[in-house]
Amino acid sequence: MxxxxxxxxxxxxxxxxxxxxxxxxxxxxxxxxxxxxxxxxxxxxxxxxxxxxxxxxxxxxxxxxxxxxxxxxxxxxxxxxxxxxxxxxxxxxxxxxxxxxxxxxxxxxxxxxxxxxxxxxxxxxxxxxxxxxxxxxxxxxxxxxxxxxxESVPVVAPERLQMASEDKWYAPDPAKEVAEHLAQKMDQEHRLKTAQLIKQQRLRISSLSQQHEEELAKLKLASEQQGNSLQAQIQGLQQALQQQEQLNASLKAQLAAQAESMQSSREEMTRQLRALELHGRTEGDILRAQFDSELKAKIAAAVAEYKEQVAIRDVELAYRNELEARLQQDNERLKRERDEFAGQGSGQVLERLAKLGVVFVVYHPGAGHLTIPLQDIASYQDNPMAYAAAKCFVSEEQYRRWLAHYQQPTCDAALPSGERCAIPIDRIDSPSRFTIGESNCCARHRAGSRLRTVS
Known part of the structure; x- marks a missing residue:
């Protein structure tokens, strides 16, 4: 060769x-x-x-x-x-x-x-x-x-050969030597296999732990987002209910005022009717008929006025809904035009840079160095904190709180005097392991918060 x-x-x-x-x-x-x-x-x-x-x-x-x-x-x-x-x-x-x-x-x-x-x-x-x-x-x-x-059989150099002493010239028990050799070989193979198996299991445990931690962070982020969405829906429904209750209260007050006015008018007419009855039955019948007709006319006018108010409110509500839908469409159209304009402007520059092999890498604590794809540049520019938080599988609020803790790992609890505790605490290096109220407080204030929660 x-x-x-x-x-x-x-x-x-x-x-x-x-x-x-x-x-x-x-x-x-x-x-x-x-x-x-x-x-x-x-x-x-x-x-x-x-x-x-x-x-x-x-x-x-x-x-x-x-x-x-x-x-x-x-x-x-x-x-x-x-x-x-x-x-x-x-x-x-x-x-x-x-x-x-x-x-x-x-x-x-x-x-x-x-x-x-x-x-x-x-x-x-x-x-x-x-x-x-x-x-x-x-x-x-x-x-x-x-x-x-x-593979070749190694040849022993003559200078490495050694002569045994005369008392060891006689051959020892071959069975004992074979047994000892096999035992040493099996022990060595067993040790090697055991060490290799332990190394593989440790690597597999480390991989499974990291996968479990990522899945847990994703589930936690999804739960927080769903909770925030439900909370926003509840707040919207509560606001609508409050507005409806205020409207009902206003209508009830108007009805009560109208009823009180009509009652006073009825009492006045009844008093006049009784006074006229003293002057004659015929004139009283005429006045009674006139009173009934006027009362019916007023009731019909009041009912027509209420129906007209309800119709006006229905029209106003429909107009407001139509206006909101139109504004929403205009807002979406403006967003699309903005995105198209941004894509036609800076997007072409970024695309040319990407074709030249330029890679957009940023560093965020907790997320490390992030390689930003070209299609994510716009979302990253809109909110870098939210982008980094999504890469760490946490909410933006939790990432901001963790970042403040990471830059200054001190206790955030308030003392009775109103000042911060500010006792140095252990820094949490991963945003997904950071728990507000626990990770950013010293042991004394964490224990105190638990006691207050139990009580």
């Missing part, structure tokens, strides 16, 4: 699908894919799970980095992708032993560079679905056609 064909350490990239490993390529081919020399139409408009691996000359894994790669509709990779795979593989922590000692493993739950964590994924370590075993078997199958180092 010549020096040109001597096996070397090899870097390769393997793509995962639902059925397992679906594509293998050497790292130079992957770099050509990133440079746009070739496309992969079979991965168009998909987010693929990919693994960068380092293979030794005996076809054994030495390092692995598990990352995501987005493909566009034409099968070209995302232009903003910029993960330093070789750097991550060199600085990665220890992983399971896949035949050549513990590998260097970089994944979502074990990432040496924090701002790349969101672009990595955790391999499955479940029995029967172990992604590391799939990688090991794929490397062993050698579909990439790598040069393999031939």
């Amino acid at each position: 010549s020096m040109q064909n001597k096996p070397q350490m090899v870097e390769a990239v393997m793509f995962f699908s639902e059925r397992g490993i679906c594509k293998q390529m050497m790292f130079p081919e992957f770099e050509a894919l990133l440079d746009g020399v070739v496309n992969m139409p079979e991965f168009a408009d998909q987010q693929m799970r990919v693994a960068f691996v380092v293979i030794n000359p005996r076809l054994l894994l030495k390092a692995a980095v598990f990352f995501y790669l987005d493909f566009n509709e034409d099968g070209s990779p995302d232009k903003g992708w910029n993960i330093p795979l070789q750097h991550l593989a060199e600085r990665a922590g220890r992983g399971p032993d896949l035949g050549a000692g513990p590998i260097r493993l970089a994944c979502r739950s074990q990432c040496p560079v924090s701002w790349h964590q969101m672009h990595l994924w955790d391999p499955s370590l479940a029995p029967g679905q172990n992604d590391l075993v799939l990688l090991r078997d794929a490397v062993k199958s050698n579909k990439l056609g790598l040069l393999v180092e031939e």
Whole structure:
């Protein structure tokens, strides 16, 4: 074998699908894919799970980095992708032993560079679905056609041979030596398998814990948003009910005043009628008839007036509803025109920058470095705090309260004198673990608040 064909350490990239490993390529081919020399139409408009691996000359894994790669509709990779795979593989922590000692493993739950964590994924370590075993078997199958180092039996140099003393020339008990050798070998294999199993279980527990924490934060955020929506609906209904009660009270007051006026008129007419009855029955009958007709006319006029007021209010209500609907339509139209105008102005500049390979990255405490897609630029400009809070799976109010706590971790409780307690407390590094009234208070005020709640 010549020096040109001597096996070397090899870097390769393997793509995962639902059925397992679906594509293998050497790292130079992957770099050509990133440079746009070739496309992969079979991965168009998909987010693929990919693994960068380092293979030794005996076809054994030495390092692995598990990352995501987005493909566009034409099968070209995302232009903003910029993960330093070789750097991550060199600085990665220890992983399971896949035949050549513990590998260097970089994944979502074990990432040496924090701002790349969101672009990595955790391999499955479940029995029967172990992604590391799939990688090991794929490397062993050698579909990439790598040069393999031939295993040779090591030859002992003559100077390393040692002569036993004469009293040990006679052969010892072979059965005892075989038993001791087998026992040592089984003990060593058992220790290696146990250490590897413990490492895999720890990695799996870390991955499950992180997934559970993210799901819990999402559920908590959804619950808070639903509670806020229901609270807003309740407030709207209460306001409408209060307005209706005020209107009913006003109408009742008007009816009472009209009834009192009519009662006084009736009493006056009755008094006049009685006075006239003294002067004659005929004139009294005439006045009584006149009184009844006038009373009926007044009642009919009052009823017509009330009906007219109700009709006027119905018309005003319908007009107000129509006006509100029209204003809502105008508001939505203006928003669309604003978005179109913003998209035609700054959006074209941002799109040209994105095509040139510029990546929009911002840093927010708790969320880390965020890569903002082009379609999210407008929403981020409208409310950066809300955008960062959504990435942390918390509400905007909780994120603002956590940020104040993160910048100055002191007790926010009020003393009887009106001043803040301001005792330094432990800083909560994650917004989703921050609880208002608990995380931003010292132990004394947390205990006091519990006692007051129980009482």
